Amino acid sequence: MKHINFLIAEDQLDKATDIVDVLKENYKNSDFDYSVSYAGTAKKIKKLDxxxxxxxxxxxxxxxKPGEKPALKALAGRDIMAKMQYRKxxxxxxxVTQFDIFGRHSDAVSIDKLSIDxxxxxxxxxxxCVYYNTQSKSWEEDLIKIVDGLTDE
Structure with a gap:
């Protein structure tokens, strides 16, 4: 089985744990690194492979900071990908998201439209894009299907 080096960029511990549990079960020979913010994710992607x-x-x-509940950047993931593209x-x-709408009011965009964009x-x-929903196991199947598509040799 191929070794996969994953970065899990997720600020919610329970969701990150669920994701890693699914990946560890299916890709036993893998390593996991973590980030919980836009800045932390950008730094890891710049420094590590x-x-x-x-x-x-x-x-x-x-x-x-411990005990702090910071405001969320609604499209932080898009900004990370823009930064990645700029840096090649x-x-x-x-x-992997648990929201089906991003942004607010006139800036709101659906998960389907966001995926296309x-x-x-x-x-x-x-x-x-995987819609994470703890009430269903379909997100797990969707995630594995995409990872399998990326790791097929």
């Missing part, structure tokens, strides 16, 4: 990035779309701008870091990104804007990076 990953095979696949699992990216939350909404994250805080900076790593929160063409690492496959899978967006990300695919058009970042064709060398964006590899798919």
């Amino acid at each position: 990953f095979d696949i990035i699992i990216l939350d779309m909404s994250m805080p701008n900076f790593d929160p 870091k063409f690492v496959p990104v899978i967006v 990300l695919n058009n804007d970042f064709p060398n990076i964006f590899s798919g």
Whole structure:
């Protein structure tokens, strides 16, 4: 089985744990690194090499201090991919999100529209979007299907 070096960019511990549990079960020979903010994710991608990035779309701008509940940057994931494209870091990104609408009011965009836009804007990076829902196991199957597509040799 191929070794996969994952970056899990997710600010919610329970969601990150669920994602890693699914990936460890299916890709036993893998390593996991973590980030919880836009700034932390950008720094890790700049300094380290990953095979696949699992990216939350909404994250805080900076790593929160203990006990702090920072405001979320609604499209942090899009900004990360823009930064990756600028730096020519063409690492496959899978967006895993529990929201189906991003932004507010006139800026709101659906998950389907966002997927189309990300695919058009970042064709060398964006590899798919998974709708995370703890009430269903379908997100797990969707995630594995995308990772399998990226790791087939």
